[in-house]
Amino acid sequence: MPADRYLYVAGDTGSVQQLSAGSGTRLFDRDTELSPRGLVHHGFTLYVVGATDVEESAVVSVDTLGVADGWRFTTETELSTVVRAGDTVYTAGEGVVHALDDRGKHLWTHRTPWGHDDEVGQAGAYPAVRVVAGTVYATGRNRLYALHASSGEPRWEYRAADRAAAGPTTAPVVAAGVVYQAGGRLVHAVDARSGTAKWRFVTRGGAVCEPQVRDGMLYAGAGSLHALDVATGTARWRFTPSAGALTSFSAVGGGTAIAVCDDLLVAVDSRTGEERWRFTRPTPDAGPLSAPVAAQGRVYTAARSRPHLYGLDASTGEHLWTAGLRDVPDEEVPGRGPPVVSAGAVHVIAGGALHAVEA
Numbered sequence: 001m002p003a004d005r006y007l008y009v010a011g012d013t014g015s016v017q018q019l020s021a022g023s024g025t026r027l028f029d030r031d032t033e034l035s036p037r038g039l040v041h042h043g044f045t046l047y048v049v050g051a052t053d054v055e056e057s058a059v060v061s062v063d064t065l066g067v068a069d070g071w072r073f074t075t076e077t078e079l080s081t082v083v084r085a086g087d088t089v090y091t092a093g094e095g096v097v098h099a100l101d102d103r104g105k106h107l108w109t110h111r112t113p114w115g116h117d118d119e120v121g122q123a124g125a126y127p128a129v130r131v132v133a134g135t136v137y138a139t140g141r142n143r144l145y146a147l148h149a150s151s152g153e154p155r156w157e158y159r160a161a162d163r164a165a166a167g168p169t170t171a172p173v174v175a176a177g178v179v180y181q182a183g184g185r186l187v188h189a190v191d192a193r194s195g196t197a198k199w200r201f202v203t204r205g206g207a208v209c210e211p212q213v214r215d216g217m218l219y220a221g222a223g224s225l226h227a228l229d230v231a232t233g234t235a236r237w238r239f240t241p242s243a244g245a246l247t248s249f250s251a252v253g254g255g256t257a258i259a260v261c262d263d264l265l266v267a268v269d270s271r272t273g274e275e276r277w278r279f280t281r282p283t284p285d286a287g288p289l290s291a292p293v294a295a296q297g298r299v300y301t302a303a304r305s306r307p308h309l310y311g312l313d314a315s316t317g318e319h320l321w322t323a324g325l326r327d328v329p330d331e332e333v334p335g336r337g338p339p340v341v342s343a344g345a346v347h348v349i350a351g352g353a354l355h356a357v358e359a
Contacts, residue, residue, distance in 0.1 A: 032060045042084045049082040049091055059091050061104060071104030081171075085131035085149065092129045097138045099152060108152035112140025128171030128210070135192070137172040137179055144172060144181055144190060156195030160186055170210040175230070180211045180218055187211060187220045189233060199233035201226070205245065209291060214251040215270055221249040225259045227273060237273030241266055252294035254314060262288045265301060267317060277317030283308045 034050030041047075046062040057079035061070045079093035088107065089100045099107040130137045135155060136147040146155040160183060169183035178198060179190045184206055189198040205223020212219045217236060218228045224240040240246070241261035248260040256276065259266045263281035268274060281289055281303055292301040292312075298320070299312040309323040 032062065034058060034060060037080045038082050040082050040084055047082050047084060047089060049079050051078070057093060059089065059100070059104075061089075073098070073100055073104050073106065081128045083129060083131060088131075088149065090129050090131060090136060092138060095140055097129055097136065097147070097152070099136075099149070110136075110138070110145070110147055110152040110154075112138060112143065112145060130172050130174050132174040132192070137174060137192075139169045139172060139181065139183075142169065142183060144179060144195075146179075146192070146195060158190050158195045158197065160188060160200075173211050173213060175213040178230070180213065180230075182211050182220050182222065185222060187218070187222070187226075187228070187233070189218075189230075201228055201233045201235070209248050212249075212251040214253060214257070215255070217251075217270065219249065219251045219257055221246050221259075225249050225257065225268070225273075227257070227270065239266075239268050239273045239275075247288055248291035250291045250293060252292065252299060252314065254294070256314065258292050258299065260289050260291060260301075263303075265289060265292060265299075265312075265317070279310075279312055279317045279319065281308075281310070282319065283322065 032048050032050070034048060034052060036048050036050040038049045039046060044063065047059060048062065049059045050057070052058055052074065056074050056076055058072055058074040059079065059082050060072050063070055073091070075093075075096075075098065077093045077096045079091050079098075081093075082089065082091045084090070084102075087102045089102065089104075091098050091100070095112045097110045097112070099109075101107055128139070131149055134149045136145075136149050136152070138145045138147060142160050144158040144160075146157075147153065148155060170181060173180045174192055177192045179192050181188060181190070182203075185203045186200060187203060188200040190196065191198055201220070203220065203222035203224075203226060209221050213230060216230060218230045218233075220226045220228065223245055224238045225246055226238050227236040228234065229236060239259055241259050241264060243261045243264050245261065246259055247262055249258060250260075251257045251270065255270050256267050257270050259268060265279040267276040267278070269276055279301075283303060287303050289310075290302045292299045294300070294314050297314050299314045299317075300309060301312070302309045311320045311323075312318060313320060
C-alpha cells in the first residue's frame with residue numbers, strides 16, 4: 001500500500017503513531033522514548049533523532065509497516081539532525097558526525113572542534129550535515145569540513161578566520177559544485193571539490209538560519225533577508241520586515257521568498273524584494289512562527305509555543321486552515337525547525353513534539 005496513505009505522528013511522550021490519511025484511524029502506536037528534535041522519512045521507514053531521559057541522545061528507526069524490527073543508536077553527545085543518503089544514515093550534533101548503516105550499525109565517527117575560537121571569537125553551530133555526491137559536508141567552530149561519505153576521512157577543511165564569522169554557524173548548502181554557509185555576519189561560498197574560497201559577503205546582523213539557493217540567487221537571513229548573486233556574492237536586494245529583525249526565512253520557489261518576523265510572514269518578490277502579501281498568526285500567545293515550507297501551491301508554517309499548524313495559499317497568502325496540535329505541559333521544551341512535507345503529510349515539531357497532518 002502506498003506510503004502516502006498514512007500519517008505519522010510522534011507524540012508528546014515520544015510515541016510514533018501511524019494513522020490512515022483518509023479516516024484518521026490509528027493503525028499502530030510505537031514508543032521511541034525520545035523528546036524528538038528531527039525526522040527524516042525514507043520509504044516506509046522513519047528515522048527520529050532526539051534526547052533521552054538520561055541526558056543522552058539517540059536515533060531511532062521505525063518500520064511503519066510493522067514488518068522489520070527497528071533499531072536504536074545512542075550516544076552521550078547531543079544530536080539534533082538526521083539524514084539518509086543511499087543505504088547510510090548520518091546524524092550530527094555538538095562537534096560530531098556519526099555514520100550508521102541502514103540497520104543502525106556504527107560505521108564511523110568524525111569529531112570537529114567545538115566552542116570558542118581564540119582568533120575569531122565565540123562560535124557554536126546549528127549542527128547539521130549535507131551529503132552530496134559521496135561527500136559529507138559538516139560544520140564546526142568557524143570551519144567547514146568535507147568528508148568521504150564511505151569512511152569519514154577528510155577531503156578538505158575550510159576555516160573562516162575572520163571576526164565577522166564570530167557567532168553560530170549554519171548548516172552548509174551545496175549547489176552546482178559550490179558550498180554556501182553562513183556564520184556570524186559572514187556568508188561565504190567555497191568550491192566543493194577543493195575547499196577554496198570563491199567569494200564572501202558581510203551582513204549587518206548575525207545569521208538566523210542556513211542559506212538557500214533558488215532561481216540563480218543565494219538567500220541569506222541575517223537581521224534582514226539578503227538576496228545575493230550565486231556566482232559573485234553581489235547583493236541584489238535586501239528586505240527588512242517592518243515589525244523588527246528577521247527570525248527565519250524560506251525561498252519557497254515560484255518567484256517568492258518568505259521572511260519571518262516572530263508572528264508575521266511576509267512574501268516578497270524574489271526578483272525585486274518587493275512585498276507581495278503578509279500573514280499574521282491568528283492564534284493568540286502561540287509563540288513565533290517557524291520557517292515556512294511550500295508544496296503544491298500551499299505554504300505551511302507552525303507556531304512554536306502553543307502548537308498550531310497553518311496552511312496558506314502560496315499565491316495570495318490566504319489563510320486556508322489551522323490544525324491544532326497536541327500541546328506539551330513542559331513549557332521549557334521549545335519547538336524546533338520548519339514543517340517537512342513528505343509522503344502526503346506535513347510533519348512538524350512544535351512544543352517539543354513531532355506531529356503530522358494530511359497535506
